[in-house]
Amino acid sequence: MRFTQSFIITFLNTITFATKGASTPLSKFSIGQRSSVPPPPAPEPITVVELPLPPVSQGACTLEINPHGTGCMSPDYFFQSGNFLPDDNHVVALLNFTGAPAAPDPASIYSGLQAILIKADGTTFPNGDPWKCVTCGVPAENMVGSTPLSTNPQAFKDGKRMLAEYNVVDCGDALLADADCTPDKVYIYPIRWNVEVDGSGTGGSIREIRIHPDDVHLGFNSYTYTAGALGEVPYFSRLQFNPSPTTGTPLAPRYDLVNVTALRSPVPQSVLSADGDQLIYNLSALSVGELRGFTGLGNEVTYLGPTVESGNFDVFAADLTTGVVRRITSDTGYTDPLDVSPDSQWNVVLTTLESHRMEFVSGMRGVPPIIDTVAVGTLASIRNNGPRRFFQPWLLDYYGDRGGYNGQLINAAGDGNPGSINDPNWNANADPKFSHGGNKIAYFQVLVIPPECGGTNPLPCPTSTEPGGRVYRLMLATLTSRTPPQLPPVEPVSDVVPWGTPYVPGAPSPLSSPLLNGSYTLKGKVSGSAYTKFTLDNTESYVKSVSATYENYSDDGIHFIFGSENVTTTPLNLTLSLLDWHSDLVSYGETISTKITGLGGFHVEDDETGNIFEANGTLTTTVGAVVYRQPVNGG
Numbered sequence: 001m002r003f004t005q006s007f008i009i010t011f012l013n014t015i016t017f018a019t020k021g022a023s024t025p026l027s028k029f030s031i032g033q034r035s036s037v038p039p040p041p042a043p044e045p046i047t048v049v050e051l052p053l054p055p056v057s058q059g060a061c062t063l064e065i066n067p068h069g070t071g072c073m074s075p076d077y078f079f080q081s082g083n084f085l086p087d088d089n090h091v092v093a094l095l096n097f098t099g100a101p102a103a104p105d106p107a108s109i110y111s112g113l114q115a116i117l118i119k120a121d122g123t124t125f126p127n128g129d130p131w132k133c134v135t136c137g138v139p140a141e142n143m144v145g146s147t148p149l150s151t152n153p154q155a156f157k158d159g160k161r162m163l164a165e166y167n168v169v170d171c172g173d174a175l176l177a178d179a180d181c182t183p184d185k186v187y188i189y190p191i192r193w194n195v196e197v198d199g200s201g202t203g204g205s206i207r208e209i210r211i212h213p214d215d216v217h218l219g220f221n222s223y224t225y226t227a228g229a230l231g232e233v234p235y236f237s238r239l240q241f242n243p244s245p246t247t248g249t250p251l252a253p254r255y256d257l258v259n260v261t262a263l264r265s266p267v268p269q270s271v272l273s274a275d276g277d278q279l280i281y282n283l284s285a286l287s288v289g290e291l292r293g294f295t296g297l298g299n300e301v302t303y304l305g306p307t308v309e310s311g312n313f314d315v316f317a318a319d320l321t322t323g324v325v326r327r328i329t330s331d332t333g334y335t336d337p338l339d340v341s342p343d344s345q346w347n348v349v350l351t352t353l354e355s356h357r358m359e360f361v362s363g364m365r366g367v368p369p370i371i372d373t374v375a376v377g378t379l380a381s382i383r384n385n386g387p388r389r390f391f392q393p394w395l396l397d398y399y400g401d402r403g404g405y406n407g408q409l410i411n412a413a414g415d416g417n418p419g420s421i422n423d424p425n426w427n428a429n430a431d432p433k434f435s436h437g438g439n440k441i442a443y444f445q446v447l448v449i450p451p452e453c454g455g456t457n458p459l460p461c462p463t464s465t466e467p468g469g470r471v472y473r474l475m476l477a478t479l480t481s482r483t484p485p486q487l488p489p490v491e492p493v494s495d496v497v498p499w500g501t502p503y504v505p506g507a508p509s510p511l512s513s514p515l516l517n518g519s520y521t522l523k524g525k526v527s528g529s530a531y532t533k534f535t536l537d538n539t540e541s542y543v544k545s546v547s548a549t550y551e552n553y554s555d556d557g558i559h560f561i562f563g564s565e566n567v568t569t570t571p572l573n574l575t576l577s578l579l580d581w582h583s584d585l586v587s588y589g590e591t592i593s594t595k596i597t598g599l600g601g602f603h604v605e606d607d608e609t610g611n612i613f614e615a616n617g618t619l620t621t622t623v624g625a626v627v628y629r630q631p632v633n634g635g
């Protein structure tokens with residue numbers, strides 16, 4: 001089987017990439033769907049500065065390079081930033097220290113992947129560094145059973161703890177940023193999800209974990225492997241410290257994930273479903289893909305949804321209590337990393353929009369996601385070129401894309417030259433984060449490096465203008481016209497997600513929707529119909545082929561679609577398929593758009609972990625006078 005619409009997965013490849021107080025406004029905020037949509041906001045002033053990182057060394061980290069003896073980073077090893085400490089003056093991050101001298105040199109502790117804090121207010125720590133390593137030098141007895149830190153650094157609101165997969169870094173009574181938070185006070189506790197009936201074993205494998213704004217719940221995802229198919233299920237849980245566990249490993253102080261709920265309804269829902277010979281297209285279907293976080297007030301989970309327009313990847317929110325679904329983004333780019341402001345009124349989203357990489361498949365609007373049934377995994381993979389992202393950060397209001405508004409590009413300033421704020425060769429990676437006051441945003445970017453440039457790739461490799469030639473940079477955007485609102489603390493939400501499926505250790509993964517199989521008619525909400533056909537493979541385990549013929553199909557009264565398209569998939573392995581694709585669509589209305597494959601069709605492969613685009617033939621979308629072509633092979 002392939003990834004289905006409800007199982008879109010983002011492989012981050014992070015490691016392989018050398019690599020008012022009052023209750024009235026709150027109750028208003030918690031309404032999922034709003035009756036009236038205001039006009040888009042005017043652009044606002046944004047300043048962007050770069051924050052300092054440790055010095056770079058190519059080899060040994062000497063006192064010449066770092067006179068304080070507090071470590072070096074390599075130009076191209078791992079860095080990832082997270083959110084702000086509660087004072088909004090520090091950003092948490094993970095950084096791979098390199099070149100440390102051997103013990104007993106005191107600088108020997110600055111080695112490997114560590115949790116650090118970076119000053120975001122131009123000041124320094126007492127030793128003169130604008131950054132502090134929190135986990136360097138933590139004694140072994142303080143980290144029994146922990147796993148190496150790897151990704152997704154996030155501070156808790158108590159200022160004393162931070163999370164880095166798959167552990168909680170805890171400084172006891174001391175604030176992480178304070179001088180008295182010294183390595184001997186720091187504990188690194190593993191996080192464990194029990195998946196055995198008797199509580200035994202090492203626990204289930206979790207990924208992409210996010211702290212809920214109430215500071216006590218945690219969202220996470222977990223892969224499933226059923227019938228040779230890779231899938232992913234999102235979960236909601238409570239994080240509970242267990243000082244002396246009696247079952248399972250490690251038998252050391254740890255955080256347990258308890259009251260776990262799969263964010264899937266017991267009766268699976270999907271955007272497309274069959275009712276007799278009719279196809280039902282439900283944009284509000286509660287079908288949580290990959291969990292990506294929570295809205296600031298904590299009442300909604302955010303996630304990468306199934307496509308609700310063909311080829312168009314967006315983020316959604318679903319109310320944890322009511323299950324009401326809200327589409328946050330609807331631009332033509334691929335969007336998934338996001339953060340929502342503490343008052344839930346603003347989003348910062350990473351989208352490929354600026355690069356126009358996806359529009360050859362997503363540019364024609366209002367096309368139902370019929371061919372996506374087989375194409376979605378390959379389509380999602382086109383967003384990256386290998387480890388290279390094409391993301392930039394955008395500030396988007398609650399009501400989302402509308403009219404010509406796709407939000408405001410946060411890093412618009414600059415002349416586009418190498419190293420400038422808007423240099424397109426610097427791409428943002430997950431996650432951008434709002435400050436607690438909502439008036440600052442931290443995001444980090446990575447410079448394109450070989451083989452995603454140079455050699456046979458048509459993009460020449462840029463030379464880094466950063467200190468030491470490093471290919472990571474941490475940026476701080478300030479929304480200068482904003483003042484932090486007074487928000488009450490987020491009260492702990494219920495452990496119960498009424499529409500989810502309570503997780504019981506040992507129970508099978510939640511069911512997926514039944515496969516569409518046969519011919520169905522989809523009636524446009526405004527006019528026309530789409531005549532669709534879904535054909536299963538011989539083993540009846542996945543949809544092999546899908547076709548759709550549109551006759552004056554319109555859901556919005558703006559786009560009227562004619563023509564047909566079909567896609568057939570041939571799985572090559574768990575993460576790679578060959579798609580054979582034919583499209584000949586035209587849309588009339590506000591603009592005339594076409595989506596057309598060249599003679600002989602379009603044949604494409606793009607591995608879901610490798611993200612290398614490889615196609616024969618062409619697929620071209622034209623919107624008015626603008627022509628969107630596919631990326632070059634390997635580019």
Ligand SMILES: *[C@@H]1O[C@H](CO)[C@@H](O)[C@H](O)[C@H]1NC(C)=O
Pocket residue numbers: 015018019074077078096097098099112113
């Ligand atoms: C960290 O850097 C070392 C070299 O100093 C490298 O061997 C290792 O793979 C890197 N680890 C990560 C997670 O980037």
Ligand SMILES: *[C@@H]1O[C@H](CO)[C@@H](O)[C@H](O)[C@H]1NC(C)=O
Pocket residue numbers: 258259495496
């Ligand atoms: C949450 O889990 C605890 C045990 O870990 C249990 O006592 C409690 O009843 C659970 N709460 C709910 C709402 O299921």
Ligand SMILES: *[C@@H]1O[C@H](CO)[C@@H](O)[C@H](O)[C@H]1NC(C)=O
Pocket residue numbers: 269280282283284285286
């Ligand atoms: C679409 O899904 C939502 C959420 O489950 C449900 O409330 C609604 O009735 C569905 N609409 C249709 C037309 O099935």
Ligand SMILES: *[C@@H]1O[C@H](CO)[C@@H](O)[C@H](O)[C@H]1NC(C)=O
Pocket residue numbers: 517518536540
């Ligand atoms: C799929 O449709 C074919 C043709 O109508 C039918 O023979 C087959 O039993 C169906 N399979 C499933 C799993 O619905």
Ligand SMILES: *[C@@H]1O[C@H](CO)[C@@H](O)[C@H](O)[C@H]1NC(C)=O
Pocket residue numbers: 526527528552560
């Ligand atoms: C398509 O439907 C619209 C709305 O019903 C109608 O005005 C238009 O004439 C139709 N176009 C064709 C070619 O049938």
Ligand SMILES: *[C@@H]1O[C@H](CO)[C@@H](O)[C@H](O)[C@H]1NC(C)=O
Pocket residue numbers: 545547565566568582
């Ligand atoms: C797809 O469409 C093309 C062009 O109309 C046609 O030649 C081909 O037979 C169709 N393939 C399938 C599987 O429907």
Ligand SMILES: *[C@@H]1O[C@H](CO)[C@@H](O)[C@H](O)[C@H]1NC(C)=O
Pocket residue numbers: 572573574575576607610
């Ligand atoms: C699938 O095949 C591609 C291309 O050979 C390869 O890069 C990828 O690692 C394979 N994936 C799996 C899961 O075998």
Ligand SMILES: *[C@@H]1O[C@H](CO)[C@@H](O)[C@H](O)[C@H]1NC(C)=O
Pocket residue numbers: 578603604605614615616
């Ligand atoms: C493209 O064509 C070449 C040469 O026939 C073939 O080796 C390759 O597999 C094809 N790739 C795709 C994605 O169709």
